[in-house]
Amino acid sequence: MYKYDEYDHAMVAARVAEFSDQVKRRLAGEITEDQFKPLRLMNGLYLQLHAYMLRVAVPYGTLDSRQMRMLAHIARKYDRDYGHFTTRQNIQYNWIKLEDAPAILADLASVEMHAIQTSGNCIRNISSDQWAGAAADEITDPRPWAELLRQWSSFHPEFSYLPRKFKIAVIAADEDRAAMRLHDIGIQIVERDGVHGAAFYVGGGMGRTPMIAPLIKEFVPLEDMLSYAEACLRVYNRYGRRDNIYKARIKILIHELGADEYRRQVEEEFAHVKSLGIDPPKAEFDRIAKQFAPPALDASAPDAIDRSDPDFAVWVDQNVAAHKVAGHAIVNISLKPIGGIPGDASSAQIDLMADLAEQYSHDELRVTHAQNIVLPHVRKADLYAIWQALDAAGLATPNLDLISDIIACPGLDYCSLANARSIPVAQKIAARFSDLGRQKELGELKLKISGCINACGHHHAGHIGILGVDRKGTENYQLLLGGSGAEDVSLGTITGPGFDEDGIVDAIERVTDRYLAERAEGERFVDTFRRVGMAPFKEAIYG
Amino acid sequence: MVEHLHSDGEEPCVTLDAFLSQSNATAVRLEPDEDARALIPHLDRLALIEVAFPKFRDGRGYSSARILREAGYTGELRAQGDVLVDQIAYMKRCGFDTFAPEKPLNPADVEAALTRWPEHYQGAADGAVPIWKLRHG
Amino acid sequence: MKLLTGNDLKTGFVTWWTGSDWSIHIEDAADVGEHGEAILAVEEAARRVNAPYIIAGEKTADGPRPAHIKDRIRALGPTVRPDLTLKPADPAAGDWVI
Numbered sequence: 001m002y003k004y005d006e007y008d009h010a011m012v013a014a015r016v017a018e019f020s021d022q023v024k025r026r027l028a029g030e031i032t033e034d035q036f037k038p039l040r041l042m043n044g045l046y047l048q049l050h051a052y053m054l055r056v057a058v059p060y061g062t063l064d065s066r067q068m069r070m071l072a073h074i075a076r077k078y079d080r081d082y083g084h085f086t087t088r089q090n091i092q093y094n095w096i097k098l099e100d101a102p103a104i105l106a107d108l109a110s111v112e113m114h115a116i117q118t119s120g121n122c123i124r125n126i127s128s129d130q131w132a133g134a135a136a137d138e139i140t141d142p143r144p145w146a147e148l149l150r151q152w153s154s155f156h157p158e159f160s161y162l163p164r165k166f167k168i169a170v171i172a173a174d175e176d177r178a179a180m181r182l183h184d185i186g187i188q189i190v191e192r193d194g195v196h197g198a199a200f201y202v203g204g205g206m207g208r209t210p211m212i213a214p215l216i217k218e219f220v221p222l223e224d225m226l227s228y229a230e231a232c233l234r235v236y237n238r239y240g241r242r243d244n245i246y247k248a249r250i251k252i253l254i255h256e257l258g259a260d261e262y263r264r265q266v267e268e269e270f271a272h273v274k275s276l277g278i279d280p281p282k283a284e285f286d287r288i289a290k291q292f293a294p295p296a297l298d299a300s301a302p303d304a305i306d307r308s309d310p311d312f313a314v315w316v317d318q319n320v321a322a323h324k325v326a327g328h329a330i331v332n333i334s335l336k337p338i339g340g341i342p343g344d345a346s347s348a349q350i351d352l353m354a355d356l357a358e359q360y361s362h363d364e365l366r367v368t369h370a371q372n373i374v375l376p377h378v379r380k381a382d383l384y385a386i387w388q389a390l391d392a393a394g395l396a397t398p399n400l401d402l403i404s405d406i407i408a409c410p411g412l413d414y415c416s417l418a419n420a421r422s423i424p425v426a427q428k429i430a431a432r433f434s435d436l437g438r439q440k441e442l443g444e445l446k447l448k449i450s451g452c453i454n455a456c457g458h459h460h461a462g463h464i465g466i467l468g469v470d471r472k473g474t475e476n477y478q479l480l481l482g483g484s485g486a487e488d489v490s491l492g493t494i495t496g497p498g499f500d501e502d503g504i505v506d507a508i509e510r511v512t513d514r515y516l517a518e519r520a521e522g523e524r525f526v527d528t529f530r531r532v533g534m535a536p537f538k539e540a541i542y543g
Numbered sequence: 544m545v546e547h548l549h550s551d552g553e554e555p556c557v558t559l560d561a562f563l564s565q566s567n568a569t570a571v572r573l574e575p576d577e578d579a580r581a582l583i584p585h586l587d588r589l590a591l592i593e594v595a596f597p598k599f600r601d602g603r604g605y606s607s608a609r610i611l612r613e614a615g616y617t618g619e620l621r622a623q624g625d626v627l628v629d630q631i632a633y634m635k636r637c638g639f640d641t642f643a644p645e646k647p648l649n650p651a652d653v654e655a656a657l658t659r660w661p662e663h664y665q666g667a668a669d670g671a672v673p674i675w676k677l678r679h680g
Numbered sequence: 681m682k683l684l685t686g687n688d689l690k691t692g693f694v695t696w697w698t699g700s701d702w703s704i705h706i707e708d709a710a711d712v713g714e715h716g717e718a719i720l721a722v723e724e725a726a727r728r729v730n731a732p733y734i735i736a737g738e739k740t741a742d743g744p745r746p747a748h749i750k751d752r753i754r755a756l757g758p759t760v761r762p763d764l765t766l767k768p769a770d771p772a773a774g775d776w777v778i
Binding site for chain 2 (some may be wrong): 005007010011014017018022025030034039121151152154155156157158159160161162163226234238242276277278280281283284287289461484523
C-alpha cells in the first residue's frame with residue numbers, strides 16, 4: 001500500500017488548515033454560502049436532506065486496518081454510528097456538523113486519509129479494480145498508475161473549476177470490475193511489446209445522458225501519461241459547455257465534436273504539453289510501485305477447503321474468488337443483507353472487518369463500486385474462521401452478483417437531489433427474492449437503482465436498472481433492461497411506463513420469470529435479453 | 544501583488560477583436576470564450592493581459608493564463624472580476640501575477656492563501672518545483 | 681399555508697420557522713403567508729439559517745404538513761432508519777411521509 005512521505009503529509013495538513021480557516025470564515029459570516037459551497041464541496045462536504053454529509057476518499061478503494069478503524073471511529077464520534085460505502089469506492093457520513101468537519105479531516109489526516117476533491121467540479125477520487133494486486137487475470141497492479149494520477153490531480157491549479165465533475169478509473173485486466181468505460185476518463189493498462197501503457201477511453205458517463213467512452217488513444221506510454229491526461233483535460237476545460245449544467249460533462253463535448261475531432265485537438269495539445277516537462281521520471285513511478293509490491297504469500301499453503309459446513313460452502317461458492325497465488329483467495333464481504341440498506345455498515349461491523357484484514361488479509365481491505373468490501377489476500381485455510389466471524393456480525397450474506405446484491409444510491413431518504421426513494425425499493429426486491437435457491441437459479445443478475453436522473457445508483461449499467469422519478473409529487477419507478485458496466489458494457493433500455501413501489505417489484509418478477517422461460521443453456525439474464533430483445537419482456541410486463 | 548484598483552495612468556485594455564485589428568495597443572482584455580492562442584504572435588509587444596472572470600465558477604481563464612505563460616509571455620497577467628481569495632493561489636500557479644477582484648480582498652487572507660501550500664504535486668506556470676522532482680533531486 | 685425551512689448553519693439540522701425562531705420540529709412551524717422572502721433574507725444574513733426556502737404546506741389536525749414528499753422526509757428523517765427519525769418510538773411515523 002502507498003505510504004505518505006513528508007510531502008504527502010504536508011500537503012494534506014495544509015488542506016486541513018485551509019479548510020479550518022474557510023469554515024471559520026463561513027461561521028463568522030465573512031463568506032456567503034454561495035462562495036463557501038464550492039470550497040466545502042472540494043472537501044467532500046454536502047448539505048443534504050437532514051444534515052451535512054461528508055464524503056471521505058478511499059483512493060482506488062484501498063485501505064489498511066488502521067484506516068478502516070478510523071472510519072469506524074468517525075462514525076461513532078461524529079456521526080450516528082454508521083457509514084455508507086458508495087459506488088465510487090468512497091464512504092459517506094450522513095449526520096455531520098459543519099463545526100466538526102475540520103476535526104474530522106484532522107483525524108483522517110492522522111491515518112493518511114482525506115476528503116480532498118470528493119465533490120465539486122474538479123478531478124474526483126481515482127477509482128480502480130477492487131481485486132487489484134490479487135486478481136488472476138490482471139497484467140499488472142493498476143494502483144501505482146492510479147496513485148500517480150491521484151498526486152497529479154490533487155490541487156491541480158488549472159482543473160479545479162472545470163465545467164463539471166470529472167471521474168477517472170484505472171484498471172489492468174480485460175474483465176472490467178470498475179465500470180471503466182462509464183467514466184470521464186477510463187484507463188486500461190495494456191501491454192505492447194512487453195511494455196505497459198495506458199489505453200485512454202474518454203467521454204463516458206451515466207447521468208441524464210449516458211454514454212460509453214470511445215477509445216481515444218490505444219497506447220499512451222507511462223512517461224507520457226500525465227501529459228496526455230493534462231491535454232485531455234485542457235481541451236475539456238477550454239471547450240466544455242458552461243451554458244447548461246446538464247450538458248457540461250466531457251461526454252457531451254466529445255459527442256458534439258465527435259471522437260475523431262476531440263482526438264485531433266487532444267493530440268495537438270499533447271504535442272505542446274509534452275514539451276513542458278510535467279511527466280515525472282520512471283524513478284517516481286518505481287518509488288510508488290514498490291509500495292504496492294505483492295504481500296509475501298506462501299504458494300504452498302493448502303489449497304483444499306473443508307466444505308463440511310453447508311452454509312459455509314454456499315458462501316464460499318458465491319462470495320470467494322480466485323486469487324493469483326495458489327492456496328489463497330479473495331473474500332468478498334456483502335454489505336447487502338436481505339432487508340438491509342445497501343452499502344451501510346455500523347461502526348462495529350467496520351471495526352470487525354478491520355480486525356479480519358489485520359489478522360487474515362495482510363492488513364488490506366478494498367471498497368468495491370458495488371458497495372461491498374473485499375479482503376484481497378486470504379489463505380484458503382483461514383476462510384472458515386473468517387466466515388464464522390462475518391456470519392456472527394451479519395456480514396456473511398452469500399449473494400455476490402446475485403439479484404439481491406443491489407447497488408442503490410441513498411435516494412430520497414437522504415439525498416437532496418433525489419426524486420424518489422431507492423433504499424425501500426431495494427429492500428422490497430431483496431425480500432421478494434430472499435430465497436437463496438431462487439437467486440442462484442437466476443444466476444448473475446446485476447440490479448441497480450438510482451433515485452434520480454443523476455444515476456449515482458448506476459441504473460443505466462444494470463442488467464436490470466430502476467430509475468426513480470417524481471410524477472406529480474409521487475414516487476414513480478421506471479424499469480430498464482440490458483445494461484452492463486463490465487467489459488460487455490452497454491446501456492439499458494426503458495421498458496415503458498413506470499410503476500409505483502410495489503408495482504416495480506412485481507414487474508421485476510415478471511421479467512425474471514420470462515428470463516427463466518426464455519433462456520438458453522448457460523445464458524445469464526443479460527445474455528438472454530440481448531438475444532431475444534425487449535419484446536418478450538415487454539409483453540411479460542405489460543401484457 | 545494584489546491590486547484592488549487599476550493604477551493611475553494605465554493604458555486601458557482593449558478587447559481582443561480591437562487589439563487584433565489595431566496594432567498599437569499594449570494592453571488587452573481576454574474574455575473566457577476567447578482563444579488565448581490568438582495573442583501568441585503579439586506577445587512581445589504586450590505589457591498587460593487582463594483575463595476576465597465574470598463568474599468565479601468559470602475556470603477557462605486558468606487555461607488561458609497557462610497557455611500565455613507557456614508561450615513565453617512575461618508581461619503583467621491580471622485576473623479581473625469575480626476573483627475570490629480562495630482561488631488566487633491556483634491563479635498564481637497558472638501564471639497570474641496581479642489580481643483585480645471586483646470585491647476587495649482582506650490582505651491578511653490573501654497573505655494566508657498565497658503562503659498556504661508548502662509544495663506542489665504538479666508542475667504549472669509558476670516555476671515551482673513539483674514534489675516528484677524534489678523527491679528525485 | 682406557506683412554510684419557511686432551511687438547515688442550521690452549524691449543525692446542518694433541518695429547521696422550521698416558528699414565527700419568532702427556528703425549531704427542528706415541523707409541529708412548531710408557522711404560516712409565513714406573504715412574508716417568507718423578507719424573513720428569509722433577514723435570517724440568512726444573520727446566519728441563523730442556511731440555504732432557506734419557502735414551501736407550500738397544509739394545516740392538518742397533527743400540525744403543518746409540507747406539500748412535497750421531500751420536505752416531509754426532511755421533517756421526519758430517513759424512512760429506512762426509523763430509529764434515527766424525530767419519532768423513533770412511533771412505528772407508524774413513516775406513513776405520514778407517504
